[in-house]
Amino acid sequence: MNESITVNYIGHATTLLEFGATRVLTDPFFASSFMGSQRTNLHNFDPVDLPTPEAIVVSHVGYGHFDEASFRYLSSDIPVIVPEGSYAFIDHLISNPIIELSHFAAYTLPSGLEITAVPADHPSFSLRHFRPKKANAYLLRHHGKQVYFCGASAFGPSFNQIMTGTPDIDIALLPIGGSTPSWLFGRFNMSPEDALKATVHLRAKHMIPLLWGSFPMLLGGRKNPIDRLQRALIEIPELALRTHIVQPGEKMAFGE
Numbered sequence: 434m435n436e437s438i439t440v441n442y443i444g445h446a447t448t449l450l451e452f453g454a455t456r457v458l459t460d461p462f463f464a465s466s467f468m469g470s471q472r473t474n475l476h477n478f479d480p481v482d483l484p485t486p487e488a489i490v491v492s493h494v495g496y497g498h499f500d501e502a503s504f505r506y507l508s509s510d511i512p513v514i515v516p517e518g519s520y521a522f523i524d525h526l527i528s529n530p531i532i533e534l535s536h537f538a539a540y541t542l543p544s545g546l547e548i549t550a551v552p553a554d555h556p557s558f559s560l561r562h563f564r565p566k567k568a569n570a571y572l573l574r575h576h577g578k579q580v581y582f583c584g585a586s587a588f589g590p591s592f593n594q595i596m597t598g599t600p601d602i603d604i605a606l607l608p609i610g611g612s613t614p615s616w617l618f619g620r621f622n623m624s625p626e627d628a629l630k631a632t633v634h635l636r637a638k639h640m641i642p643l644l645w646g647s648f649p650m651l652l653g654g655r656k657n658p659i660d661r662l663q664r665a666l667i668e669i670p671e672l673a674l675r676t677h678i679v680q681p682g683e684k685m686a687f688g689e
Contacts (some may be wrong), residue, residue, distance in 0.1 A: 438578055439451040463500070486533055493584055514550075516569040
């Protein structure tokens with residue numbers, strides 16, 4: 434059975450993925466500010482209106498990707514899938530069922546959607562516990578379609594592990610912000626140019642960039658990451674056809 438997939442880009446690394454009637458929320462972060470920067474798309478989204486997802490996936494428990502205040506808008510019955518070793522950091526902050534997934538472990542929802550954790554190159558720290566924690570990206574499979582979600586990662590060795598025995602990706606959601614200056618942040622976050630390399634490496638039919646447009650990203654500026662991506666795409670017309678820039682607060686549907 435084929436079905437459409439809709440990507441609702443809420444902002445930062447937060448998306449609501451709809452596989453037909455099945456919904457998954459990624460890295461819920463509804464705060465009006467991030468590291469002193471005000472959210473620019475407040476008028477585009479109200480978390481009160483968010484449709485109920487069947488599951489929530491969290492790439493890592495660092496600030497901006499795991500935010501306990503955002504869970505006030507979400508039912509405590511929704512399972513939250515997190516990287517291995519994260520439970521001890523968040524079990525006292527939320528009352529949801531917490532499911533830890535080690536790399537390449539999978540969890541299947543009642544709807545049949547399978548969520549597999551895969552490696553990400555992003556050492557994670559929280560403001561409360563300055564200790565490194567693991568990070569995941571996720572492969573979400575349903576009715577023959579496959580979406581890759583990466584909340585934060587450098588373009589590093591993890592991508593070689595991901596594609597071993599993995600079918601082509603239908604849609605890749607890749608971060609493009611927070612990589613500047615590269616000498617400091619390049620080992621944690623991929624650049625817009627790296628995201629295009631990752632698109633090729635993942636054999637992704639479509640790519641949607643994340644981590645841009647909602648907040649001024651570190652030293653890169655709010656629009657700098659997407660401007661860099663668009664400049665890079667001028668040189669690669671084939672990738673330009675596969676790259677879709679979805680504004681925060683907007684959505685894109687991919688047909689059956």
